[in-house]
Amino acid sequence: MPVPCLKPLLLASLMTVQSVQAAVPCAEFAARLPNLKRDLCEAVKLQATAARSVQGRTLWVRDVKPEQATMRVLVVGAIHGDEPSSAAVAFHWIRLAGQLPFASAQVVHWRFVPVLNPDGIFSQPPRRVNAHGVDLNRNFSTPNWDREARIYWEKRTRKDPRRWPGAKSLSEPESRFLHEQIRDFKPQLIVSIHAPYGVLDFDGPAVPPKRLGSLYLHQVGIYPGSLGNYGGVHSGVPVVTIELPNATRTPRDAEIRQMWLDLLGWMSARLRIQRQAKAVGPSYFESRLVPAAPTAE
Numbered sequence: 001m002p003v004p005c006l007k008p009l010l011l012a013s014l015m016t017v018q019s020v021q022a023a024v025p026c027a028e029f030a031a032r033l034p035n036l037k038r039d040l041c042e043a044v045k046l047q048a049t050a051a052r053s054v055q056g057r058t059l060w061v062r063d064v065k066p067e068q069a070t071m072r073v074l075v076v077g078a079i080h081g082d083e084p085s086s087a088a089v090a091f092h093w094i095r096l097a098g099q100l101p102f103a104s105a106q107v108v109h110w111r112f113v114p115v116l117n118p119d120g121i122f123s124q125p126p127r128r129v130n131a132h133g134v135d136l137n138r139n140f141s142t143p144n145w146d147r148e149a150r151i152y153w154e155k156r157t158r159k160d161p162r163r164w165p166g167a168k169s170l171s172e173p174e175s176r177f178l179h180e181q182i183r184d185f186k187p188q189l190i191v192s193i194h195a196p197y198g199v200l201d202f203d204g205p206a207v208p209p210k211r212l213g214s215l216y217l218h219q220v221g222i223y224p225g226s227l228g229n230y231g232g233v234h235s236g237v238p239v240v241t242i243e244l245p246n247a248t249r250t251p252r253d254a255e256i257r258q259m260w261l262d263l264l265g266w267m268s269a270r271l272r273i274q275r276q277a278k279a280v281g282p283s284y285f286e287s288r289l290v291p292a293a294p295t296a297e
């Protein structure tokens with residue numbers, strides 16, 4: 001019996017594997033994220049990166065860059081996998097950024113990372129931590145992390161496994177990926193979306209937004225290894241932390257849009273300062289320094 005040539009079959013299967021890897025898992029995202037329709041997920045056209053989660057899931061981004069963009073803003077959802085509403089809001093905001101009906105949005109190069117912790121999102125049930133059991137929002141390389149993160153975890157959280165900071169800072173592929181984004185993209189503002197505390201938090205050198213939609217500013221504590229601590233306190237990049245009121249239910253569309261408009265309004269005030277100063281860069285935030293109480297989400 002003649003042996004069939006396997007080469008075309010192998011090539012076909014390889015191509016299938018590659019195309020599966022390159023396809024955004026919109027059916028899965030739509031099934032897991034509240035108020036995210038598959039159509040919206042597909043419409044926003046996420047872009048694959050080379051980065052993978054612990055379990056090998058692609059870490060997706062989406063850049064929205066108008067020609068006249070002068071400012072870079074990084075938006076991150078689902079650092080915690082049991083806060084799926086945060087990822088859904090990021091998806092909705094990608095669409096709003098792409099529509100560009102607002103003058104103040106047209107100078108912004110947006111980079112969205114809607115799901116930083118896909119393994120946590122797709123875990124059954126969803127988990128705050130990544131597949132190594134690490135709280136990614138305690139794993140960033142804040143100064144004195146080696147000394148403080150473990151002590152904080154032991155003494156303040158009483159060894160809460162949901163808040164394990166990891167064996168060392170940036171030990172996780174997901175936190176390393178975000179760290180690289182901050183290093184290479186050089187955002188002048190980071191917006192980190194969480195749930196379910198229903199407040200706004202702010203770290204860094206600028207006047208914080210008073211409210212976004214129905215969320216009001218309420219600055220809380222500071223944590224070793226958190227993104228707000230790393231970005232806002234130690235790197236000089238303002239970090240707006242949004243705590244949605246519900247982890248599994250997304251705000252209504254009108255509220256998502258109002259939060260977006262309020263964010264743009266707040267940024268617009270900063271952008272006016274930038275134009276007056278005729279300078280592009282984080283320095284314009286410093287022209288409105290407020291006495292800095294050390295705060296983080």
Ligand SMILES: [Zn+2]
Pocket residue numbers: 079080083193194195
């Ligand atoms: Zn969170």
